[in-house]
Amino acid sequence: MEQSTGKHKVVGYWFNEQKCQKFGVQDLEATCRRRGIQLVKIDMNSPLDDQGPFDLVLHKVTVLYAQALNNNGKAANAINMFENYIKKHPETFVMDPLPGVHKLLLRNQTYELLHQRFRYDEKIFTPTYAELSSRNVKENAEIVKQASVTFPVVCKPVTGGGGVEAHEMAVVFNEMGLSEFRLPCVAQSFINHGAVLYKLFVLGPVWFVIVRPSLKNFYAGVDGCFGFNTLTEQETVYFNSSNVSKADSQSPLTQLDPGDMEDELPKADPAVFNRIVTNLREALNMDLLGIDVVIDSNTGKYGIIDVNAFPSYDSVPNLMEHLVDLLVMRMDHPAPESIKQTPENKKIPTFTTCDHPQEDSGVDTG
Numbered sequence: 607m608e609q610s611t612g613k614h615k616v617v618g619y620w621f622n623e624q625k626c627q628k629f630g631v632q633d634l635e636a637t638c639r640r641r642g643i644q645l646v647k648i649d650m651n652s653p654l655d656d657q658g659p660f661d662l663v664l665h666k667v668t669v670l671y672a673q674a675l676n677n678n679g680k681a682a683n684a685i686n687m688f689e690n691y692i693k694k695h696p697e698t699f700v701m702d703p704l705p706g707v708h709k710l711l712l713r714n715q716t717y718e719l720l721h722q723r724f725r726y727d728e729k730i731f732t733p734t735y736a737e738l739s740s741r742n743v744k745e746n747a748e749i750v751k752q753a754s755v756t757f758p759v760v761c762k763p764v765t766g767g768g769g770v771e772a773h774e775m776a777v778v779f780n781e782m783g784l785s786e787f788r789l790p791c792v793a794q795s796f797i798n799h800g801a802v803l804y805k806l807f808v809l810g811p812v813w814f815v816i817v818r819p820s821l822k823n824f825y826a827g828v829d830g831c832f833g834f835n836t837l838t839e840q841e842t843v844y845f846n847s848s849n850v851s852k853a854d855s856q857s858p859l860t861q862l863d864p865g866d867m868e869d870e871l872p873k874a875d876p877a878v879f880n881r882i883v884t885n886l887r888e889a890l891n892m893d894l895l896g897i898d899v900v901i902d903s904n905t906g907k908y909g910i911i912d913v914n915a916f917p918s919y920d921s922v923p924n925l926m927e928h929l930v931d932l933l934v935m936r937m938d939h940p941a942p943e944s945i946k947q948t949p950e951n952k953k954i955p956t957f958t959t960c961d962h963p964q965e966d967s968g969v970d971t972g
Contacts, residue, residue: 615937618660620648620688625666628918630926637926641934650684654691661937662699663692666916668767671711675765699936706890707915713766713792720910723889729878730908735794737764741785750784750793757826758796760911761787767914773848779826779840786842797909798823799900800871801860803851806879807919808895810932813883814922815874818851819860820900853921872906882910893932 617638621629631647638645648657650670667688673681692700710716713735720732736753738746738761750759761776761784776787777796784793803820806813826840843859850857882897896917900909919925 615643615661616646617643617662617664617933618646618648618658619664620650621666622669633926634929637930641930643933650687654687660698662701662933664701668707668711668915672765672767699940701936702892702894702915706892709890710766710913710915712764713762714764716766716913719889723885730882730910732910733795733797735792737790738784738793739790741789743781743785746784747781755793756795758824759793760796761791761793763788764790764792766912773846775845775847777821777824777843783842796824797900798903800866800869800903801862802871804874804899806883806897806899807917807922808883808887808897809928810893810935812928815879816921818853819855820851821859822862823866823903869903871903872901874901878908882908886913
């Protein structure tokens, strides 16, 4: 695309320092410069009105929201200032709009959204889940039973996108294990998927599929029975999802057992991935999404297990060019309130692997 003409464009951005380093902000600055765009880092410790005006604000403020939810006053003040600036300046395009980001802050809210959006889709689902906040074994057993959650389950922090802690998870095989994980948490039915994870990286109308290692198949009970009485000796498996799903992961948790190696994995269908991307972009009115999908080894159905705002985009080819194309498009032609499918959504995605580590977000306001 040729360098933009007309009024000089200014993009303000805020990522924490770790995101800046791992995302490659210098490359983004260079690409913007070639396109006639000035990239300005926003300082959350200073009034935003003194730093603008901006044609577009690019952000990853989920880490600040996570800190604010944990009663961090500095993060809460930064978020309030940021939200007030956006309200005062509706002419500034925000990537991404905060209402969509809010829906992805808590995993239970995300999973409820996924359930509602795909409840009538015969190929796409989100695994059953329940929110746990008590260490009462009998109470938790009843909660997961009522929610149709089946063992083994994956326990995850309720807050998503809030730093390293958001990736600390556990595979739990019995009732007692549910009370051992850090609370509150979301307990989600584990879906056997042949140790293959599909990460859908969305950049507006362009999206990519990155194939990553994932957890091996787990079974509740030596004999495969799901009865509680067969599970008492199975120990909880703790893991960091970011580490397990690195392209070069050597974790034994990603190595299939001999009996599972013989199973033929379902072939991924790009049309189903496209349906997932289109539906969630419309539901969230967002351009920058990371969607984690597994394919059930038994049914061939597509399970959405997590959705993140502004992911790492590791291994996406020509990332900065795609991102700056998107910035230009949104500044020239702001998206309508609800993003609809465009012809570009129908492109066949790229299937690839990567050898870059995933992002681990810390929290700072500088």
